[in-house]
Amino acid sequence: MKLKRIVLSIVAGTALFVPAALAGQNQLTPVVRASTLKNKITTVKSYTNPTLYNKNGKELVSQDRINFKKPINFYGQPIVIQGPRVSAFINLNGMPQAIVNGETYADLGDGGYVNMKSVGSYNWNNNEIGIIKNTYIYNSKGNRLSTYRGGNAYLTKGSKIKYAGKSWTTYPDSYFNLGDGTYLKSNNVNTMNGKGVLKLNANTAIYNKNGKRISFNGQQVFPKYSIINYAGKRRTKTQTDDYYYTNLSGSKSYAIKNYKIKGQDYYYIGRGAYIKAMNVGRINGNPVFRDGGATTIVPQTDLYIYNSKLKKTKQSVKKGQKIRALDPVVLGSGDIAQLFYRIKGTSNYVSWGDYSEYGFEDDEHVGYFNFRVRLNPVKTIENTATRAAEESD
Template identity: 30%
Template structure:
């Protein structure tokens, strides 16, 4: 999923001489070609690009400009990385780096020409996974002892620290967890050990040092998710929608705080773009990810698992069909090759022959019904 949507990039060469920033950017590849790369880095998410002082680089979006390969521009005009990955995040592009630098106490990778990325977003260096065994801090976090006493130390946003314990697959979804792949139909939660201190969940850093799990954004380079409800702020006046994008009656106002409890991978017709989020307490209403600012990331479910499921015939490879009056219509539906029957509902129908109500599945239509 893209963190930012690209804005239109002009190609007008006449403006290059008028803007030092434009010359700075368009000369990127020529100047850096003379430097020797230390290798390549791969990011687990795209983010802002910084200068050597640790400031985000902002471009003048009122003019046309060119952006080097693997970079883009946020809607607010900041330069961002744009390394590509497939929808499942399995295959990501890499980019040369020319060394590292400490900026304001944090490690940055030099992408050349005074462009830097924070190590908090780096997954691999020279093909080696450097995020494994680490936590990435998403907001300033105090460090505590096992007794819940503050040590006086604080980890700043984007700090990367080692944790104690081993990651493993969870048999049931824990309070804090992550997926190895977010955009996949069947998802098995992964987790690392947590410790309850004064009613809150903490991760161990070793040596009697702990941080609140709520302040951690990534584990091993994977987004941390919260198994519960999350507050979100509505970014513009809108309406809630159904999972099929039909507008619902509930009006949501800009600045309104709402509760959400599930992230839904929508029907993938043209590649994955954004999640839909379910309104807590309103199981048939959703809001698009672009219309909210979410406080905590939530468990993921696939659209198909919300609208239908699969059943297997227990006798043979076909089942008899009935109408809504509970009478057999003389047709059977065949089990599709390599899969089971697809259904989207369960209901009671009165069966005259048995003089009682029985449960029936509502089967979706198949071309091989006969």
């Protein structure tokens, strides 16, 4: 498995460490001001210990080689690892699907579609779709095809057909080298070199206090996944803090100071340099939330639209379509709670999925859509259906 070649940044106090390039496992060792926590990280509090990986992003068999109760040495710069291949549909209904004229179809990957009422199974190992009912094959508009893959556009009960599209994906991320072939995903890092950290969710430009782009130690953009020390300390969230995170139990909220520059929120990283708060996905290893405002979401599969009462309609949005959304709401509670975002300018919603996964480890990979900024739900809704489901548990 190859490592993605990318320059990652570590900003520690006034020192910026950027290797010229990362090729394979080549790394440079940073030099920082003297400190008992030099080249050490601590991990964020969790109910379980962080997962350890090898250089290819695969989980190690032995997970007890690191003592997470004390600062941990790291070596060189964080590197971006593509990670192992996983099913592209593991979190998306379990198989390739599309919505055609208000109905769900199995996507065959090359322009053909089969109504899901005729589908019985999908095999992740060989990408075969099992047919349980005689069916025609249709195009993306729901029109019956005359031929398909050089033959009849018709499938019989008990037959199988292979999905022809890309069936796998990877989840690249930055990792710290802990030595002896052991790597830790940067999501777990609470402090680095004795200071709190920001993790970037996008390539991020650097600005001065007037909102003008500047260079910081010769670098004008920090790459996505970079780990950056911020200036100052965390504090209990105030009314002026738009972006924040919570403790493990959710009982307390914390923030680092937001600076307003031309109406937008920025974080100060020292030496007159600022970065946009919306480009920070984690603070001290904790997922960042924002109260209010809108964000851009991108569906990872076709999604049904729900009306103002959160009832599913026959309308839909397409995979990859950029949508402005706001005002998340939670339907139900406990194990059945589902999260919805409202489509801006409408009273309609789309479903993100299982609310219990929201704001936890790697939640950017488990929902039905990706979000630019993680918004805090504005309310929880209970109705007859959710109450009945809760009572039956």
